[in-house]
Amino acid sequence: MFKKYHALALLALAATAPGIQAQTYPAKPVKLVVGFAAGGPTDVVARAFADHASRALGQPFVVENKPGANTILAAAAVAAAPNDGYTLLFAATNHTMIPALYASQVKFDAQRSFRPVCSVATSPTVLVVGRSMPIKTLGQYIDKAKKEPGRVTAGSAGSGSSGHFATEIFARAQRIDLNHVPYKGAAPVITDLMGGQIDSSFATLGSVLPQIQSGKLAALAVGAPQRSPLLPGVPTFAEAGGGSYAADAWYGVLAPAGIPAPVAQALERTATEFASSEATVQKLRQLGLDTSATCGAAFATQLGREVTTYSQIAKDLNLQAN
Template sequence: MMRKYFVALAIAGAICPSAHAQTYPSKPITLVVPFAPGGTVNLMGRLLANHMSEALGQPVIVENKPGGGGSIGANVVAKAPADGYTLLLATMGQQSIQPLLTKNLPYDAAKDFAPVALFSTVPNVLAVSVDTPASNVAELVEYARQNPGKLNMASAGIGSVNHLTGELFMFRSGARFEHVPYRGAGPATAELLSGQVQVLFANLPNVLAYVKPGKVRVLAVASEKRSPAIPDVPTLAEAGVKDAVVESWYGVMAPAGTSAQVIAKLQDTVIGIANDKALIAQLAEQGAVPYPGTSADLARLSDEETGRWKRIIESAKIQTN
């Protein structure tokens, strides 16, 4: 009898992950967005969550956990049960940059997450307040050189993508701005609109709505090609600043140890959403584009970006903490 009991236990243990995958999800899922409401990361997270809810038949609830350049929210997911019900909207900044700048993160970015899928990408842009005395990149660089300390550069936080994009720009151009970090791109953009800061390297969706009304000026796009959303705006290379391409990507990660079956289901769901025509149209309205990729694609991209930013951080002599 005891032998039969242990055999039954072994069989139950073997089929349990498969049974879980077949019934998953059976309750609401939390998608942790590691930045404040109002920014591009939040926008991408809510777009994805809405479509995931429809595809999976369960609510996908966005929970904003800002701070620490994305590390606070990432830590929540790293410490969550590996059951597929707590997910992270992963960003290039949080996954590939922050670990290079912060020595004592409470998690290991390379080991404590299971990559799920890539979702979208957006170009970064150089935006300035309307009262900034520069109508193009060359004038901005010259003014910054002639007036050190007069131009403040906002960011979504120390180590965020827009912070590092600004540092890269300063390294390549010779301009100097005073860095002013905020707890997210939303607050940083609000300060740009009010004129409290003069410069912001932002994800395009974060400032696009303010371009046509003339509330902000975008001087350049930090991408290989011009953005279809603002085709008259030159790339940084066209404006004279070479080797400063930064396009932000977004994906989904789960806690390490999440079953392969659940990861596969989530991967197929996210890729299907990224290929959906309705979603593609919604992204285009924001200046973003779909970027579907597998779990393996996300893992590879994270590693490549870590190596790339390590070289940039070292060459620009950006301090770590």
């Protein structure tokens, strides 16, 4: 009889375990791993999210910067962590470029090794031109590129960078030939744009916002559904004749695959609240970022679509990181 009641008790406990887990999570501090050094946009958004989550869930969310190998070190550490929700990855768009560039060099799968929780912010791509290209509209830019194939230069932070992929996506959509110029980071791209050494760059808004506002660079179009409140006079690509072009950078939370559903749901609620907070909107807007929460299956679908797109472009261009 005792064994019978003991078995029933265990069954009842198992049935209520998810509910108990959801109520008790987090019961200890949560580590939020960032694959970039402190101070960059991913780190800034991660720390803002960590502060919100700490207050919302009652336990510290501690940011751990683990830069190196184009965020592979951070992703590998989280992929190998226990799937209990206490080690999370705060990632950005380049996470979906890992399969395109490092497929044979990593021991994790950028999709299957993780459960996408939510993206919380985006930074739209903006096409900027420097003093070597005194044009005023996106239409003029496209016309020049068509009349002079391979002559219009477009700088990026490196071969296989998000800016490189953004450049190639636009060139393919418009059937133009742009001369991609890879640099070692975003800063030298901006310097050479202002100095007239290169013509243009498909950059994240946050990385060039000060130069646009000061008039040192001219923005031709913003890759977002609506105009940016920070640049109300700059049209979207759709408004300027660039079709449905979009190559936004996203920032969001990924967890190790197999994380309990109730824990994922708690994190999704927290991320959604963070993205919709007026304080978050105001803080990130000053950095050229927009807030929005894409969670769960929708986020996973987005990541899968990006992996497919970037992998095809990398294959066509024979891109592979060393």
